[in-house]
Structures are given as C-alpha cells and as structure tokens.
Amino acid sequence: MSSDSSSWARALVHISPYTFSAIGIAVSIGVSVLGAAWGIFITGSSLIGAAIKAPRITSKNLISVIFCEAVAIYGVIVAIILQTKLESVPTSQMYAPESLRAGYAIFASGLIVGFANLVCGVCVGIIGSSCALSDAQNSSLFVKILVIEIFGSALGLFGVIVGIIMSSQATWPAKA
Amino acid sequence: MYGWEMLSFNIHDGFLEAIVRGNRSGLLTAADYNNLCQCETLDDIKMHLTATEYGPYLQNEPSPLHTTTIVEKCTLKLVDEYKHMLCQATEPLSTFLQYITYGHMIDNVVLIVTGTLHERDVNELLEKCHPLGMFDSIASLAVAQNMRELYRLVLVDTPLAPYFSECITSEDLDDMNIEIMRNTLYKAYLEDFYKFCQKLGGATAEIMCDLLSFEADRRAVNITINSIGTELTRDDRRKLYSNFGLLYPYGHEELAVCEDVDQVRGAMEKYPPYQYIFSRISYGESQMLDKAFYEEEVKRLCLSFEQQFHYAVFFAYIRLREQEIRNLMWISECVAQNQKSRVHDSVVFIF
Numbered sequence: 001m002s003s004d005s006s007s008w009a010r011a012l013v014h015i016s017p018y019t020f021s022a023i024g025i026a027v028s029i030g031v032s033v034l035g036a037a038w039g040i041f042i043t044g045s046s047l048i049g050a051a052i053k054a055p056r057i058t059s060k061n062l063i064s065v066i067f068c069e070a071v072a073i074y075g076v077i078v079a080i081i082l083q084t085k086l087e088s089v090p091t092s093q094m095y096a097p098e099s100l101r102a103g104y105a106i107f108a109s110g111l112i113v114g115f116a117n118l119v120c121g122v123c124v125g126i127i128g129s130s131c132a133l134s135d136a137q138n139s140s141l142f143v144k145i146l147v148i149e150i151f152g153s154a155l156g157l158f159g160v161i162v163g164i165i166m167s168s169q170a171t172w173p174a175k176a
Numbered sequence: 177m178y179g180w181e182m183l184s185f186n187i188h189d190g191f192l193e194a195i196v197r198g199n200r201s202g203l204l205t206a207a208d209y210n211n212l213c214q215c216e217t218l219d220d221i222k223m224h225l226t227a228t229e230y231g232p233y234l235q236n237e238p239s240p241l242h243t244t245t246i247v248e249k250c251t252l253k254l255v256d257e258y259k260h261m262l263c264q265a266t267e268p269l270s271t272f273l274q275y276i277t278y279g280h281m282i283d284n285v286v287l288i289v290t291g292t293l294h295e296r297d298v299n300e301l302l303e304k305c306h307p308l309g310m311f312d313s314i315a316s317l318a319v320a321q322n323m324r325e326l327y328r329l330v331l332v333d334t335p336l337a338p339y340f341s342e343c344i345t346s347e348d349l350d351d352m353n354i355e356i357m358r359n360t361l362y363k364a365y366l367e368d369f370y371k372f373c374q375k376l377g378g379a380t381a382e383i384m385c386d387l388l389s390f391e392a393d394r395r396a397v398n399i400t401i402n403s404i405g406t407e408l409t410r411d412d413r414r415k416l417y418s419n420f421g422l423l424y425p426y427g428h429e430e431l432a433v434c435e436d437v438d439q440v441r442g443a444m445e446k447y448p449p450y451q452y453i454f455s456r457i458s459y460g461e462s463q464m465l466d467k468a469f470y471e472e473e474v475k476r477l478c479l480s481f482e483q484q485f486h487y488a489v490f491f492a493y494i495r496l497r498e499q500e501i502r503n504l505m506w507i508s509e510c511v512a513q514n515q516k517s518r519v520h521d522s523v524v525f526i527f
Contacts, residue, residue, distance in 0.1 A: 041186060041187065045186045045190030045194070046186060046190050046193070048194070049194025049198070053202070054198065136197070
C-alpha cells in the first residue's frame with residue numbers, strides 16, 4: 001500500500017484519519033457560515049438602501065435573507081451529523097484501510113457541504129439584492145425573481161444530500 | 177475583474193447604489209411632461225410639480241414665479257441628493273462622485289471670468305453659478321487679469337489644477353481665449369476621468385468609457401460646428417479634440433478640415449452610431465442636432481441602469497436629472513413667453 005519509492009503517498013497515508021475528519025467537520029460549518037454571511041450582506045445592503053424610497057418591500061424581501069440563513073443551518077446540521085460518525089479505534093487499527101476510508105469519507109462530506117453552501121449562499125445573496133431593487137421599482141417582479149432564488153437555494157440542498165450520503169459510509173473498523 | 181464585482185461591490189457601495197436607484201424612480205415620466213406641456217401659466221406648472229418629488233422644494237414659493245426660481249429650486253433638489261450620496265460614499269466612489277462635478281466647476285470658472293471681462297458684478301455672477309461646481313475661493317477669480325494669475329491665485333488649490341498645464345499662457349483673457357481655455361480644460365478633464373474609470377476596471381470601466389467616449393465625440397462635433405467661420409485655425413481645433421472616443425484619431429482628422437455642416441455630416445456618417453443621429457435631421461440644419469444628441473445621450477444613460485454593481489449609475493442619474501432640469505426650464509420658458517407650440521422642440525423624454 002505505501003510504497004517505498006513514492007514519499008508523498010507514504011506521507012499522506014500516515015496522516016491520522018482523525019485529522020482529516022476534524023478538518024472536514026470544520027470546513028462543513030465554517031465555509032457554510034461564510035457563504036451565508038456573504039449572501040446576507042450582499043442582500044442586506046441593497047435592501048436597506050432600496051427600502052428608503054419604498055418601505056413596503058422590507059417584510060417581503062426578508063425571505064431572501066432567510067434563504068441565505070438556511071444555508072448556514074444546513075452547515076450546522078451536517079457538522080453535527082458528521083461528528084456523531086467519529087468513533088475511537090484502537091491504535092493498531094488507526095492506519096488500517098477501513099479507518100482511512102472512514103476518515104476520508106468524513107473529510108469529503110464536509111468539503112462537499114461547505115463549498116456547495118458557500119456558492120449557494122453567494123448566489124442567493126446576489127439574486128436577493130437584485131430582487132429587492134426590482135421590487136422597489138415594480139412590485140409585480142418580486143414573485144418572479146423569488147422563483148430564481150428558490151432554484152438557487154436548491155444548490156445548497158444538493159450539497160447536503162450528497163454529503164449525508166457520503167458520510168453514511170463512514171464506518172470505522174470494529175474493535176478487534 | 178469584469179464579472180466578479182458582484183461579490184464585493186455591496187460591501188462599500190451597495191447601500192448608495194440602492195439609494196440612487198430609488199432616486200431614479202422619482203424622475204419625471206412622459207405622463208408628467210404631458211401634463212406640464214399643457215399648462216397655461218407658471219402657477220399651473222408649480223402646481224403639477226408640487227405633486228411630484230419636487231413638492232417640498234416648490235411649495236413655499238410666493239406666487240409671482242419666475243422661470244429662474246423653478247430651475248433654481250429643482251437644481252437645489254439635485255444638489256441635496258448629490259451631497260447626501262457624497263457624504264456617505266467611501267473611496268473610490270467618493271472620488272468618482274467628485275469627478276462628476278468638475279465639469280460644472282469649469283463652467284463656473286469660465287462664467288465668472290467672462291462676466292468679469294464684461295464688467296458684471298461678482299455677486300451677481302456667483303448667483304448664476306451652478307451649485308454643484310462651487311468651490312471655496314471662487315469669488316477671487318474676479319481679480320485675475322490673465323491665465324497665469326488665474327492659476328496662481330485661485331486654481332492651484334482646486335481639483336482643476338492638473339488640467340491647466342496645457343493652457344497657461346500670459347495672454348490676456350478675451351472672449352476667444354476664454355472659449356479655448358474652457359475647451360482645453362474640459363478636454364483634460366474628460367481624459368483624466370476616462371483614465372480614472374479605466375483604472376477602476378470591471379463593469380464601471382466598460383460602461384463609463386462608453387459614455388465618456390460619446391461625450392468626447394459630441395464635444396468634438398460641437399466644437400467643429402461652433403468654430404466654422406471663426407478665426408480658429410485647423411491646428412488649434414485639432415488640439416481641442418480629446419484623445420479617446422470613436423472618432424479618435426481618423427474622425428478628428430476629417431473634422432478638423434470641415435468648413436460647413438454638410439461636411440461634418442459627411443465625416444460623421446461613416447460611424448454607424450452617429451449615422452443614426454444624423455439621419456434624423458435634414459440637410460443644412462443644425463438646430464435639431466442638439467436635441468438629437470441629447471436623445472442619444474439619454475438613451476445610453478438609461479441603458480446603464482440595466483446592469484447592477486457599477487458606478488456608472490451615479491453618473492447616469494446626475495446627467496438624467498440635469499436633462500430633466502433642462503426640460504423644465506424649456507417648458508417654463510415656453511409657457512412664460514406664450515409659445516406653447518414650440519414646447520416639443522426641445523423636450524427629451526426620459527421614460
């Protein structure tokens with residue numbers, strides 16, 4: 001498995017699977033929250049400015065902010081699920097292929113969810129900003145642009161689904 | 177980078193962009209203009225304007241109104257909105273907003289210098305200056321005798337200082353030289369603004385450079401037409417054209433040698449965007465040319481609102497307001513002088 005000639009491969013498989021898992025969990029929540037915050041400030045600044053001339057738009061356009069917030073919640077949920085998958089294995093089993101597989105699965109799941117939510121949050125934020133500005137000018141546009149936002153927020157959901165499927169495979173070796 | 181500004185634009189400028197778009201919705205529409213064109217007296221105009229966003233500014237005016245009062249109050253509204261945006265802007269938007277007013281500063285400087293030459297009172301001239309172009313030491317412009325003094329006493333402390341390097345001479349100021357000075361300053365200003373917008377990059381650069389190119393070309397045509405038959409030599413005329421725009425450099429070569437309006441038309445019709453403008457006015461006529469240019473400008477300014485996350489909306493909004501104020505001035509003058517048949521000669525509808 002770890003060949004003598006290729007030192008990079010040896011180095012990588014000697015990193016503890018717990019390191020990878022922990023990084024995966026951190027990325028899952030950290031980067032999701034980054035995406036959500038990014039989206040909220042993009043929408044929020046346009047919403048505040050547009051609401052000065054058209055105060056009626058404030059309550060309806062909070063939906064855009066809620067969609068961005070949902071992205072952060074997905075990140076939290078997946079992080080909690082991932083951390084329940086962590087189990088201790090005895091030291092002799094720590095670098096067994098089964099353990100490595102579990103570690104990598106949690107890592108990948110965290111990355112998937114984190115980055116899918118990052119782009120989803122930014123996408124929903126930008127559309128929300130345009131939605132607020134258009135609604136201020138012409139209120140019949142709101143529902144139509146909301147449909148675009150709903151499609152945008154589905155991206156985060158895809159990430160969560162795949163992430164959860166990946167993490168369900170994270171089975172550590174049974175204690176020998 | 178073009179396309180990625182939507183990620184970071186709203187950090188500093190999202191609020192102000194939303195405000196300027198809200199202000200744009202307050203521009204007068206075609207229906208408002210139709211109502212105004214059917215007014216019989218200036219009091220009717222005041223009544224109609226009070227129902228629009230100009231209400232708070234015109235409400236308290238006493239009854240025998242002058243057209244200058246209407247225009248002054250409407251300009252005051254524009255200045256208030258501009259100052260509101262400027263005080264909340266951060267760099268680079270604040271520099272951009274200040275650049276928009278340098279054109280008015282140049283016009284004010286030329287107004288005071290010309291007025292002093294014709295022995296008008298300084299205070300009277302100060303009242304006629306455009307408020308967006310005021311600066312602190314403007315009153316002391318009346319003391320200067322030639323351009324070198326003008327620069328040394330007053331203008332070196334203003335933002336216009338860098339534009340003077342090309343036109344400081346020791347010649348005395350007379351009408352011809354003042355016009356040349358105005359155009360030289362404006363040329364330097366446009367080039368500086370163009371470079372600044374290019375440095376900003378992204379959508380701002382693309383849209384603003386297009387708008388400024390149109391402005392430069394329009395000024396080139398106006399300079400050409402106004403200097404036909406005067407003693408301005410061809411080389412001097414060439415020096416007044418800007419170094420960018422659709423007409424640079426080949427169109428400028430042709431325009432520099434034009435001696436009448438039809439030759440100008442011949443030179444301009446080679447460029448498809450301007451061919452459209454010139455096809456709408458008949459041969460030998462140049463009065464409608466101004467209106468045709470204004471309409472084209474308004475069309476381009478309205479198009480800039482179609483895109484989000486750039487600064488050109490601020491420029492476009494201020495220009496559209498100025499066009500609206502010009503429209504109101506024309507309508508008020510026509511009504512005041514009882515020439516309502518000519519009202520539609522010069523009103524450019526924005527929406």
